[in-house]
Amino acid sequence: MTLRAPWLRERLLLLSLALWDLVVVCAMYGFIYRFRLGQAPGVTLALTILVLFWLGGSYLLGRYTQRRRGWASWQPTAQLALLVLAIFVAQAWLVGIADSGTRLRSFLLPLLCGIAAGSGLGHQVLAAFRPEWEAVVLLCTTAERPILKAELATLPAKIHQQITFVDEDEDPGVLTQFSRRSLIVAISDQARIPDAHLERFITLRPLGVRVGSLVDWAERSLQRVPPELLSERWLLAADGFSLQPGRWSWRVKRFFDVLGAISLLLITSPLVLIAGLAIWLEDRGPILYSQIRSGLYGDPVRIWKLRSMRVDAEVNGMQWAQIQDPRITRCGGWLRRLRIDELPQLWAVLRGDLSLIGPRPERPELELELEQSIPHYRVRHWIRPGLSGWAQVNYPYGNSVADSRIKLSYDLYYLRNAGILLDLLILVKTIRLVLRAQGAQPQQ
Incomplete structure (x- = not known):
């Protein structure tokens, strides 16, 4: 597996902020627990849930990635503390804990206040060590x-x-x-x-x-490579590009693709059934539709998706997606935002036509134009395409040749640096996009 990780060097501050939050949450939980009950808590389910909520919420609110100063840097911290408080209070009310009011005043409020203060101050100190632009x-x-x-x-x-x-x-x-x-x-x-x-x-x-x-x-x-900067000699001699068929890293990636696809199919099957019913009820049309896309080395593969457009969407031929595209159904708009329409492609992952992470497969008829307009476009075929990729989590949905060029620059970056750690980062960023309902939408 390749050791190239320029993306990791650019995220050392993010990792240090998340590690600091982990230490603060665990330390403050242990301190309050010992102070109130007189014993060490150990690793409990409540602590695990609290850590997941705090770190996950911090990432979704941009506490680790956005540069803020003054009160603006404390605002997401306060929002997160109030959100976690509301969740735990609602859980206590639903479960019916008799002394929930006492626990709130004596344990949860001091705990969240301490975590918010420790986390916020730590972020201020660590952000001061952010390197200046060279x-x-x-x-x-x-x-x-x-x-x-x-x-x-x-x-x-x-x-x-x-x-x-x-x-x-x-x-x-x-x-x-x-x-x-x-x-x-x-x-x-x-x-x-x-x-x-x-x-x-x-x-x-x-x-x-x-x-x-x-x-x-x-x-x-x-965090990408403009294709015009690459020469043919550089592509042949450069380091990286190690994720190729037959190599150990390729087999490891395939193992996780199969494991992930089976797990996601089992977890999301009820959601797919509900979405399929909603599609049928809206216009009584077919639930699924299929397309031919370009796979590994440009070989054609057939993929299936939940239908998000009208049945006659391409009666006049293929078109680029548009802002407020009139061909998209009401149900289809939400399916695209939440990326639910992509879930049937998990079968293509099991077949080996797609990967969970990789450049998005494009339509062959579109690629004829793109290959003539964008240098080194076919390089993206050196790796198996995926459901989500570095371009999808860093750039809005493209609807032009110019957008495709920028997406290719991200794909070239991924091809050179692909590995398990980068795939995990893309997976986390994909989850954030789904939770924020920022799926496949043309750029505004």
């Missing part, structure tokens, strides 16, 4: 420069202020302004490096400057 020099070709500027437009303004572009044909005198403050030099694999540039970069390395590939820098900064 100064970067990008040596690229004339053709790559506008592409990179367009990509960087999606990042915070602080990053733009730290980036200097140097063209391969530019006057080397511009490099004299860089010294110790320029911590990263990223060089395109497609750019010439004149001797004057090369000499300047070599003299900067002893000062602690890191010189590396433009593709590697894009992975760390953008």
Whole structure:
């Protein structure tokens, strides 16, 4: 299994915040329990549920991922504490605990106040150690420069202020302004490096400057790889891309695909039956529909989905999905938001046509246009497609060639860094999208 994990380096703060919350919840629970009952609680069911609620709720509310200052940083913490309080109070009322009022005043309120205070203060301290954006020099070709500027437009303004572009044909005198403050030099694999540039970069390395590939820098900064930055030689020689048929990592992924698909089919079968009934009641049309999609190496595979559009949705031929698409039924809109319409594809996972995690399979008739418009588009076929993927959890539903290009940049990132840990991250982000009802909707 590949050890490449640029996505993990970018989430070390998230992991440290979650670990701190785990320590605070367990420590505060143990302290209050011992203070009230005079004994250590051990690992109880109540503690396990509390940990899951607090860490899961923190992730869903963005406490680990969104940068906030002042009162704004405390607001989600207070919201989470009130939500957990309401859940436990409702549970006590439903179960009918006789002394629920006493437990609320003597145990639950002090516990949640202590957790909220400890968690919030810890987040403030840890966030202070968030590294500042580093100064970067990008040596690229004339053709790559506008592409990179367009990509960087999606990042915070602080990053733009730290980036200097140097063209391969530019006057080397511009490099004299860089010294110790320029911590990263990223060089395109497609750019010439004149001797004057090369000499300047070599003299900067002893000062602690890191010189590396433009593709590697894009992975760390953008969490994706614009396809225009890749050369054919780089694709053949680059590290990563280890998740290939016949390898041990491929077999491990297949094992978890089968296990996960069987479990999800058993758990969600009542939901699929209810959704199917709702589809039939709305227009008395068929519940399922099938399409041919491109699978591993571009081979055609047939997938089945719960029907979310009118029966005559493509009577005039295939179309891109639209904002407020009139072809989507009322029931289908909710099925798409919650991704329930995707559940029948679990059978394709069991057959081996799809994986749980991977690039989304596209329609062959669409790919003819995309392959002509987007460089290296067919590279995404090097791996088995999936129900959810890195592109789906990081970018809204695409409805144009431009959207497909950006989604390909995420797919290229996944292909190079695929592994169990990244699949788990995608799974967690998928669950968050489902709980937030942010499923397959065209970009606003």
